[in-house]
Amino acid sequence: MTPLRFPPPKPVTESDRVCWRDAVVAEPAGYRPLGLDLFRPAGAQTPVPLVIWVHGGAWLFGTNKREGPELAYGRIGERILEAGYALARVTYRLSAEATFPAQLHDVKAAVRWLRHHAAELGLDDTRFAVWGESAGGHLSSLIALTGDDPELAGDEGIVGVSDAVSAGVTWYGPSDLLTMAGQNHPQGIQDHDAPDCPESLLIGAPVQEAPTKAAAASPVSYVSAGAPPLLLVHGDDDRVVPAGQSQELYDRLIQAGAPVELWIVAGADHCFVGAGLGPIIEEGLEFLARALTG
Template identity: 45%
Template sequence: MSDQAQPAVPLPCRPPVVPVTRADGTRIFAGVSYALISGYRPLQLDVWVPPAASPPSLVVWIHGGAWLSGDRRYLPETLRPDQLFHALVGAGLAVATVDYRHAREAPFPAQLHDVKAALRYLRAYAAEFGVDATRVGAWGESAGGHLAALLALTADRPDLEGAVGMPGRAGTVDAVVDWYGVTDPDALPRLSPAAAASMQLADLPQDLLLAGADPATHDDAAPVRQVRPGAPPFLVLHGTADRLVPFAQSAALAAALRAVGAPAELVPVDGADHIFAGHADVDALVDRSVGFLVAALAGT
């Protein structure tokens, strides 16, 4: 069902939850509905805000799950629970972790519409959350990396804003960390019937994501085909032995960004599979990603 067929419900004029304050002073706004769609579950986000003398810059975290599963609250099993959120807050950055519609619920571009709606909401209520939404980074893994890249590369596309949540323009982001994200769904390998059965997939994720899509929508869904001059800096990390999303996907995106003069650092994680499985020091990858965001959002 299209966004146009799902009427939006007005949102309250302030974040509808009271934050919980942790012992270290971090405030957590949990279960904030950023978009309400008639007949559908609320789309929600959580915001973690560190104690600071002035509003901290914001990072939007977008979970993975092959566009078919996943949850804003849970990280890949190669990470400790809440590890990324603690790392960002510990570095003085706020983080908003967002849910979005899965591909069986709505095909692309619904997922991009949702993360843009989340960013519009965060910018509208930045003062209430106590964050600086003039400097925003996006960080995602796998399907979330795909959406983080598109969030950055389609800021000049009003036709991709969608009709859910608050009206207006989401605006651009200032930096992207892309962990093994899909950059061209059409170029993903086709799983064998046995592999698909082992993953309990009757249909491939990319087929469900792009069900009924025309050629223009296929292009819109491929970050590598949306690269334009003026793109923000990217840090792209990808396992060289990734069996689900080949390393070549990230290599192609980094090359396309560099070709238009955009800063793009590609970090091959030697021998790592998807979600960096098999890598001995995932903590170092977290630290590198957080450090990149701190520097980029400070404007240094």
């Protein structure tokens, strides 16, 4: 498939930023085209580092156009741009459209498109980071841990280009589908082994009845000493994705000798409800500043 099939749209300048909206990065056969929105600070000296934002929504819903109401007040996108990064908001097929690994392939296709067109977009292709929340945090961990793995690259969009990133921030993302139910919060709102739970719908089968598929969709399966720096942040009162998921991934990465940081936020539920979002965003930006400058 020729890369020239997916050129960037014409940029538009909007006050303090240059925007490329609804860029098509891949067209999986039988599905809707996959797109992204890219924003770059208008006055920035190019090339600039890039943050790839992956939205949450239990792999069942969500959009790259905005955050959910619990996160919107944090102005996450604006703060990323104000810190001097470009921001790409990517899309992926939801679990009612396709089962895993389609979602991972879709985000990897976006990474490859951004890297292929980096020069004309004013991006530094050596400083790509991924940042996601909830289901997007799960995909962000997978992107960070499986860079340039030919078995997981997929064949959508532009191929033959690196899909690796240099750093990742994961907010309250699932890390091991097989252990989620056992780690559940005492007031957890989901049975993570149920046939209709988001995790089972993601892999197309009840989690415990399809352990091979569940493991293949779990970031802990891809831990290695060569992982890029990761920051894992999770509320200790999370009733949707148990905090043990981030602790488990952190422990595995530490054991492997990989660079990782963990922040368990006291009193925070899913989406950090019950905690101030400002310092959490700032910690993510400070982590990226460290990770992307070496």
